[in-house]
Amino acid sequence: MDPTSLPPQGRLIYAAGEACADLLYASGVMTPDPFLWYAVPGETGIVMSPLEVGRARKEARQGVRVRSLEQAAQAWQLPQGKRGPVDLVRGLAKTTGIRHWSVPYDFPYGLAMALRRFRLVLTPVAEFFPERAVKSETEVERLRGGVQLAEAGLARALAILRKATIENDRVIWKRKVLTAERLRGEVDAEIARLGGTASHTITAPGPQGADCHMSGTGPIFAHQPIVLDVFPRVDRTGYFGDLTRTVVKGKAAPVVQRAYEVVRTAQRKAIEAVAAGVTGKRVHQLVVDTIAASGFPTDAKAVPPHGFFHGTGHGLGLEVHEAPRLSLGYDQPLVAGNVVTVEPGVYYPEWGGVRLEDVVVVRDGGCENLTTAPFELEIP
Amino acid sequence: MDPTSLPPQGRLIYAAGEACADLLYASGVMTPDPFLWYAVPGETGIVMSPLEVGRARKEARQGVRVRSLEQAAQAWQLPQGKRGPVDLVRGLAKTTGIRHWSVPYDFPYGLAMALRRFRLVLTPVAEFFPERAVKSETEVERLRGGVQLAEAGLARALAILRKATIENDRVIWKRKVLTAERLRGEVDAEIARLGGTASHTITAPGPQGADCHMSGTGPIFAHQPIVLDVFPRVDRTGYFGDLTRTVVKGKAAPVVQRAYEVVRTAQRKAIEAVAAGVTGKRVHQLVVDTIAASGFPTDAKAVPPHGFFHGTGHGLGLEVHEAPRLSLGYDQPLVAGNVVTVEPGVYYPEWGGVRLEDVVVVRDGGCENLTTAPFELEIP
Numbered sequence: 001m002d003p004t005s006l007p008p009q010g011r012l013i014y015a016a017g018e019a020c021a022d023l024l025y026a027s028g029v030m031t032p033d034p035f036l037w038y039a040v041p042g043e044t045g046i047v048m049s050p051l052e053v054g055r056a057r058k059e060a061r062q063g064v065r066v067r068s069l070e071q072a073a074q075a076w077q078l079p080q081g082k083r084g085p086v087d088l089v090r091g092l093a094k095t096t097g098i099r100h101w102s103v104p105y106d107f108p109y110g111l112a113m114a115l116r117r118f119r120l121v122l123t124p125v126a127e128f129f130p131e132r133a134v135k136s137e138t139e140v141e142r143l144r145g146g147v148q149l150a151e152a153g154l155a156r157a158l159a160i161l162r163k164a165t166i167e168n169d170r171v172i173w174k175r176k177v178l179t180a181e182r183l184r185g186e187v188d189a190e191i192a193r194l195g196g197t198a199s200h201t202i203t204a205p206g207p208q209g210a211d212c213h214m215s216g217t218g219p220i221f222a223h224q225p226i227v228l229d230v231f232p233r234v235d236r237t238g239y240f241g242d243l244t245r246t247v248v249k250g251k252a253a254p255v256v257q258r259a260y261e262v263v264r265t266a267q268r269k270a271i272e273a274v275a276a277g278v279t280g281k282r283v284h285q286l287v288v289d290t291i292a293a294s295g296f297p298t299d300a301k302a303v304p305p306h307g308f309f310h311g312t313g314h315g316l317g318l319e320v321h322e323a324p325r326l327s328l329g330y331d332q333p334l335v336a337g338n339v340v341t342v343e344p345g346v347y348y349p350e351w352g353g354v355r356l357e358d359v360v361v362v363r364d365g366g367c368e369n370l371t372t373a374p375f376e377l378e379i380p
Numbered sequence: 381m382d383p384t385s386l387p388p389q390g391r392l393i394y395a396a397g398e399a400c401a402d403l404l405y406a407s408g409v410m411t412p413d414p415f416l417w418y419a420v421p422g423e424t425g426i427v428m429s430p431l432e433v434g435r436a437r438k439e440a441r442q443g444v445r446v447r448s449l450e451q452a453a454q455a456w457q458l459p460q461g462k463r464g465p466v467d468l469v470r471g472l473a474k475t476t477g478i479r480h481w482s483v484p485y486d487f488p489y490g491l492a493m494a495l496r497r498f499r500l501v502l503t504p505v506a507e508f509f510p511e512r513a514v515k516s517e518t519e520v521e522r523l524r525g526g527v528q529l530a531e532a533g534l535a536r537a538l539a540i541l542r543k544a545t546i547e548n549d550r551v552i553w554k555r556k557v558l559t560a561e562r563l564r565g566e567v568d569a570e571i572a573r574l575g576g577t578a579s580h581t582i583t584a585p586g587p588q589g590a591d592c593h594m595s596g597t598g599p600i601f602a603h604q605p606i607v608l609d610v611f612p613r614v615d616r617t618g619y620f621g622d623l624t625r626t627v628v629k630g631k632a633a634p635v636v637q638r639a640y641e642v643v644r645t646a647q648r649k650a651i652e653a654v655a656a657g658v659t660g661k662r663v664h665q666l667v668v669d670t671i672a673a674s675g676f677p678t679d680a681k682a683v684p685p686h687g688f689f690h691g692t693g694h695g696l697g698l699e700v701h702e703a704p705r706l707s708l709g710y711d712q713p714l715v716a717g718n719v720v721t722v723e724p725g726v727y728y729p730e731w732g733g734v735r736l737e738d739v740v741v742v743r744d745g746g747c748e749n750l751t752t753a754p755f756e757l758e759i760p
Contacts, residue, residue, distance in 0.1 A: 019399060032579075032580065050683075051591075051592065051593045052593060055593065103489060104490075105488055105489070105490030105491070106488040106489070106490065107488070107489040107490070108485055108486040108487070108489065108504075109483060109485070109486070109487040109488065109489045109492040109502065109504050110484075110485030110486065110487070110504030110505075110506065111485070112489040112492075113504055122489065124488075124489050124490030124493055125490075126490065181575065185572060185573040185574065185575060186573060188569075188572035188573070188577075189568075189569035189570070189572040189573040190569070191572070192565060192568035192569040192571070192572045192578070193565040193566060193568070193569040194565065195561065195565060197568075197577060197579060198572070199412075199577060199615075200412065211431075212431065213431045213432060213435070235579075303430075
């Protein structure tokens, strides 16, 4: 079939710019309320409520036409009082003669069914903007801003741990036992103060650090590793940062010191290996091999698992986990402009975990590290 | 048709507990990753990844069966390696013989289409849990926790404004001009420190306060109203607080003083009127009439609009805006256990806005105010 004879296709998103990374990427506008984005031959645009249209005109991505609800209603000849998303899409479909629309996988099913009743054909697409994986230099700068927020949060945690004292193996700060919750609250507060939002910050002391999904709770003890993993979003841009360091208040046990060296070596090798043309799988395999050769055992199927049992890294952008990945399943080559975390770790339920994480931009012939946070295991 | 002869129906949600209030309500489990919730005759349950299943067993709502992915795969006889949401629902449908499923309006369209290919019938439902509008006493206590977080954020803002000095009509704090951004950062930081997350906190100085969707930017000037609207989420429970006060650093202009009195009177009358059996429309009309009688003019269609042009209040729970509403369109009677904001305001582009907001629980014969923050317009 001659592809030029295919019927014209449009694209639609209906979501809140804040909750939907695809919509934020497509429009540049961050709102708590849902709005419509569309792309038809010759025009890409968004339709905004009267309360949002002024701000949208300032913030919208270049090339995106911002229509107020009333302008859209007029242009698409909507009947009086018909201003809902179904009405808008019907009007747009009639005006353009387009019946076939592609939508994101998580497009609202209720809205899709309402549109299908009007004989529109909606096709869900799993990766709606695959180009999101390749960052522009503007996006790289926004991600650098996210990493800097994470670094400010980490710096706050380190300053508290430095000022804290040790009494009977407990860590005391401002005359009270320092708990994981207090430490997390202070990290998140520092990030909030600087215009970011941190959720699920990990401040996991001792054995809790061995469970990667554990935020951390209860008293922090001296001489035990604390996993500090901070991934804030910049309020203004929506881009994320991501950073992990592991520290000990006091003296690290020999096994923790060795684990730290192994993880640091594996991370360094991985960062040296990242470059355009290299596969995520190869970078990951390098980390797996380095850790295995060190003598630290891995069993991913044990309950709980131990050793190094997660991927080496993930893409970072308007979502905290996005394409591409540094993992076994990822055998396409990385391309210049990918931004990925590099975060090997080892975990043992007896004593906890060590994880170290930087964020790098894939370049031709190597990568650029956006992270500047130092590596220091012990805090006296 | 005899209703007992209807085919058996099931219910499904597939989302992240954190992003989907319905799922959090149904399961009690808050995760960043999506999971499946189902209800079939005789069983309500969730299916969790190996990493989340332990935590889910602790946090799940009473009566919700927590199955690990492997347990579900075994019970529903999934083929080896088939563990995705489509596989799970197909297995559950086969085991129970249920073909008809209701799902939330925003169920992922891509997943729905994949399931329809296996001859399952999915019906989107606009209000999936209408019972969410009626809070249990446990939920009321969680909402009280949200309001207390908001009050702590407000208290921080007021403390800063009290300590600040006035130099050439600018407000100076810690030797620098106090901006809307700095004030917001400090409010959000206080809330983060206490275990909450505040987004879009409004610290809107002067004329910016007249635009309800404006967070506020730039220097705060003395003798001008500042709208402080704080709506944090409690990290542990997912319930929100919501609180607005309007203050002036220095001396309020006579028109602002009068506006404050009118809004406070309207709010007091509305709170006195809220009770089980009263409609949201009636409460709203009382506010409209009170403000109109005061001589403050309203024009909702002007560009920009002025006067009192929004609803009087909205339900508060696992979403910051939910049912019921105190507004013209809402002519069902309130019921005991509804939790609503009461937030009249007046707005004039020349000088800004005054809004005052409390959160109340509808009771028989009246309401209980969860808010304890004082009312003071001027901060010397």
